[in-house]
Amino acid sequence: MRHRPHLICEYVMNTLHCLNPDCQAENPIGTKFCHKCGTPFLLNQRYQCDRTLGQGGFGRTHLVRDGQRGNAKVVVKQFIPSEELRKSTGGLQKALQLFHDESARLLQLDQHPQIPILFEAFEEHxxxxxxxxxxxxxxxxxELDEQGKPFTEAQVRSLLLDMLPVLQFVHDRQIIHRDIKPENIIRRQIDNRLVLIDFGAAKVVTQTALARTGTIIGHAGYAAPEQSFGKAIFASDLYSLGVTCLHLLTQMYPFDLYDSMDGTFAWRDYLSNNPVDDALAIILDKLTHSSPKYRYRSTQDVLRDLEQIPPSFATPTASSPSSSTPQSPSRNYTECLQVAGRSQQEVLLDMVYIPAGQFMMGAPNDEPGARDNEKPQHRVTVPAFWIGKFPITQSQYQAIMGTNPSHFKGDNRPVEQVSWHDAANFCQQLSAKTGKSYRLPSEAEWEYACRA
Structure with a gap:
């Protein structure tokens, strides 16, 4: 499966555009100098541009290699306004301000593992x-295009549980993203976590700003109604996230789902053999209510309601086939694994339910011996989740992967001699074989579970 890299753009290119805004000639991928004007494709004496990834309203995104970090891949976003913006003095100044604002926003947010890190900003050429x-x-x-079918209820619920804490982190810093849509959420290949990108439209909220009409920003169809009047609020991001879910559930664009007579999204009419639990449907309706008065106002409110819905994988497994009643969210469950090559042998995987909650993560500034990467201490909200009761054993690993790389053999001993990538692959294979969503816990989830 091919994965597209981090895109902050509208479409993908297979060329390399000149970095000189007065030239912008197309060059073959991997070119060292522009064939038209001679501008080098080396930025800041360290970033070698490989190819142009795409182009959006304010500029282009390039995939580059950082010569000072072992040629590691990074993404460079270049401000190149459209011809229309160039002709508008006020519009050009505003666009440039938004571009600079993006770097300021990312500096405030790059402590979160699901938001891209900003390495530097500079001017050249x-x-x-x-x-x-x-x-x-x-x-x-x-992902929707590639899988060729709508997201399931379980996938959408997983999306919300993964993205809402990210949004809470953003909102806690008084920032509104203002451009949430499927194109601005990336599923990271290495761990399957969702990453929120493109903070070029983000806005810092102050009491003065809340009372003042701002710039009209947002993607048509996904932007909340109040954004069309320049009045974005925190609930505007929740609306956009809700509309994103509706699009993924139906494969229909927001304009096609919207019933202008009723002022609501008629998304249920477009569910094709893709049932959605009533409780989740109510949450989606409240997320996408046209009036902020009747919409969710905070991520915590959404997470609280999601917490009341037992996940689809919390139903009895093959170990208790006679029951068809979903388990209570407060109960644990056991996954029954068939050992590869041994049709009569089964291995059990015990999962423990961890209820939602909050805790202070990191070290206080005055704690002796604390490392810089442990600061600042901050409050983290963790949605409910299940976690393995014990470390993965060799028999469990053998059942899923068909191999046992451990040096100290023993079916009930923890598997060892495995890398982080092996562990992530184990989760992917486990998900594929069970039809449920398994992954490695985040650092916050692990610490929270240890405190439980």
Whole structure:
């Protein structure tokens, strides 16, 4: 499966555009100098441009190699306004301000593992550049196209549980993203976590800003109604996330789902053999209510309601086939694994339910011996989840992967001699064989579970 890299753009290219804004000639991928004007494709004496990934309203995104970091891949975003913006003095100044604002926003947010890190910002070749972390993965828009069928209820619920804490982190810093859509959410290949990208439209909220009409920003169809009047609020991001879910559930674009007579999304009419639980449907309706008055106002409110819905994989497994009643969210469950090559042998995987909650993560500034990467201490909200009761054993690993790389053999001993990538692959294979969503816990989830 091919994965597109971290895109902050509208479409993908297979060429390399000149970095000189007065030239912008197309060059073959891997070119060292522009064949038309001679501008080098080396930025800041360290970033060698390989190819242009895509282009959006304010500029282009390039995939580059960082010569000072072992040629590691990074993404460079270049400010190149459209011809229309160039002709508008006020519009050009506003666009440039938004571009600079993006770097300021990312500096506030790069402590979160599901938001790209900003490495630096600089000016060269009469243009402005941002250097960001390269995220190898697919956007949800690409994922929907590739799988060729709508997201299931379980996938959408997993999306919300993964993205809402990210949004809470953003909102806690008084920032509104203002451009949430499938193209701006990437599923990172290495761990399957969702990453929120493109903070070029993000806005810092102050009491003065809340009372003032701002710039109209957002993607048509996904932007909340109040954004069309320049009045984005935190609930506007929740609306956009909700509409994103509706698109993924139906494969229909928001304009096609919207019933202008009723002022609601008629998304249920477009579910094709893809049932959605009533409780989740109510949450989606409240997320996408046209009036902020009747919409969710915070991520915590959404997570609280999601917490009341037992996940689809919390139903009895083959170990208790006679029951058809979903388990209570407070109960644990056991996964029954068939050992590869041994048709009569089964291995059990015990999962423990961890209820949602909050805790202070990191070290206080005055803690002796604390490392810089443990600061600042911050409050983290963790949605409910299940985690393995014990470390993965050799028999469990053998049942899923068909091999046992451990040196100290023993069916009930923890598997060893495995890398992080092996562990992530184990989760992917386990998910494929069970039809449920398994992954490695995040650092916050692991610490929270240890405290439980």
């Amino acid at each position: 009469k243009s402005h550049f941002l250097v960001q972390q390269f995220i190898d993965g697919q956007t949800l828009a690409d």
